[in-house]
Amino acid sequence: MSKIQAIRGMNDILPTETPTWQYVEQVTQALVQSYGYREIRFPVLEQSQLFKRSIGEVTDIVEKEMYSFADRNGDELSLRPEGTAGCVRAAEQHGLLYNQQQRLWYRGPMFRHERPQKGRYRQFHQVGIESFGMAGPDIDAEIILISVALWRELGLSKNVRLEINNIGTAADRRAFGAALTAFLQQHEADLDEDSQRRLLSNPLRVLDSKVPATQALLVNAPSLVEYVSPETVAHYDQLKKLLRANDVDFVENPRLVRGLDYYNNMVFEWITDELGAQGTVCAGGRYDSLVSQLGGRGTPAVGLAFGMERLVLLLETIGQVPDSVNQVLDVYLLASDAAVADQVLKLAEELRARLPDVRLMSHCGGGKFNSQLKKAYNSGARVAVIVDTPPDTGEQTVRVRQLDEEGSSEAVTLQNLDAALLKALAQTSAPA
Template sequence: MEKIQKIKGFADLFPPDSGVFSFIEQTARDVFSRYAYRELRVPVLERTELFARSIGEETDVVQKEMYTFPDRKGRSLTLRPEATAGVMRALIEDKRTGEGLQKYFAYGPMFRYERPQKGRMRQFHQIDVEAVGSPDALLDAEILLMLDHYLRALGLNNLSVDLNSLGCRQCRPVFLEALREFLKGMHKEQLCEDCMRRKLTNPLRVLDCKVPQCKEFTADAPKITDHLCPECAAHFDVVKSALDTAGLRYVLNPRLVRGLDYYVRTTFEIVSGDIGAQSSVAGGGRYDGLVASLGGPDVPGVGFACGMERLALLIDRDMTAAPDFFLTVLDAAGLSHGLQLAQELRRAGFSGEAPFAAKSVKSQMRAADKSGARFCLVLGTEELAAGTVVVKDMRAGGQETVSQDMLAAFLRARREEAKGE
């Protein structure tokens, strides 16, 4: 019978990769909760209209990349290509958007049909953070500082912050008119096929194109920061001042527009110098007006997302925690007792393995070494009779005979000693 294989662009995550993802998620819970963000879980499947209205009909995501299909009643459904729209839908539906500042984080799989590449599969994973209900520029600054805190907690280095302002519904049309005028004379020898379409439908996206010829021929394009209204300029000045005061370094990038239509004012991207061409590991910004466009009240918001696959590329250590103990039983009659001893240690807060069948001493010791456990516990005939166990330190060497009643306390003391080394 032919084997069934995974779908192209989808990946299985075994240890140590799964351990790295768990580390990314747990660190997010730890850091974001310090800033009073709470975890929210939303479905991976939504009505297609949600993404068409929020992301934008003319974006590449909606035009080319979504996994969309009809259900049995003919309704168009889509596997989420990003998280913000689903979070907004949930807040609106649960009537939380009128309850003051709402701060949430979420994580999970997203889906986009595009060419699989390093750090981006067709099923990929994101950490998502959203703050809805405040227009304050200091909130923009704080969320960027929190993102920096999070990335540092992951142990990431060689990162830079790109920062821009996209203006608002009042001043952006003025800039777009200037940009359209600039692009009007561009032809297919200067712009790629996508940008020839974008200059008519979504000219802002031309600035974000990564094709070298497009970047070259649009190098002198108008800058959006030269067209900000007084309110947007003041908002951006407050963000920059707060980041300067906090000591967070950034680079002003007037070409940074992000790929989704709902962004306004502050926008940012975190770029790594360690993972090649696909260098963005996180990005986001302000999206005032998004909630209203989805049928909710006209409340402001700001947020960001981190690509977990990209983050994982930068975490080069094995995040899979080694077990505390590996129990070897030398007498088949002691297997049941060994299982009970292991269970008591687990209840005391230790992790480890116990055998289910009698095997040779050599085989068990080889398995203990392979497990990476700090301690190998040896339970033989003499130990069974005396109520003891031999504890072998697999890292420091040496062994001691310890009463089974005192085993948990003994291991705890050794673990604390190891932390202080």
């Protein structure tokens, strides 16, 4: 019988990989909480109409990439392809938005049926940060500053660059879209296949084409900046002023439009040159009309999202994962003789209760002493605690042994074990 394999593009994250994921998750959680953002959790499965109304029925995501099906009741359901729509649905349904300001964040798996490649998968994990009820450019700047702080915390500031653009209102984009369509129709035969398909359904997405020949044609295309309203220009100019005041470098990219229909006004992307074609590591913008599109009252909103897979890949590619991330164990407990093996588990539980910050593993499965000691060395722990056979007379002792090349050890009483263990760990510090 053949073995069952994981679905293509839906990857296992193995124990050797999860420490880096946990590191990024912990840094992210601490950071967003320091800005006053609260976590929200919502289902991975939603009504398909939620994404059709928010993302846009003529986007690649809805047309080609969603995992959609009819359930036993005949309801059309989809695995979430992104997080913003579900976040808005949940917040609106539970009364969190009207006449309120909310700062929310979430994390979890998303699903898109596209061709898997390095940094792009069918199940991917995303962190999103969203704010509601604030219309000014100051909250736009805050969202971007959170990402700036994240790159600083992860040591990525020199490996990413910020691109921003003002895409105006929906009415601005309709006017621009008409002019862009008229221009592209004159060159339709020279467009790539995807751009030809988008020409009449969603012409702004042609601007996002990665095909060099199409990009060369767009050099002479109408510019969105010629169509944006004075109000959005004023908002955008104030945002740039706030970014400069906070020493945030950025590049204005007039071709940046983002791939989701709900964006308006300010949009941005963080780009890296370290990952080839998968260069966008974080993106976001304003989406002031989305709440009303989904049946709520008009609510200004802005947010960002980044994919965990791509961020982890970037950290690994440039060697920016701290050595300490992979140090997952401090102490390994073992017995010098089978006669005292049952004491190992009991002592381990006692130490965990008294020293909760110490990461401790007790040996299980028996075996000769040398075999146990070899496992202690292979475990990655820095110190071993060896339970010895009690003497006929006198006080019970254990050995605290450094798990290095010298393997020096010290016999201590159980009463003095905690202090001796902490001293040994301090002497054998974890990797920086």
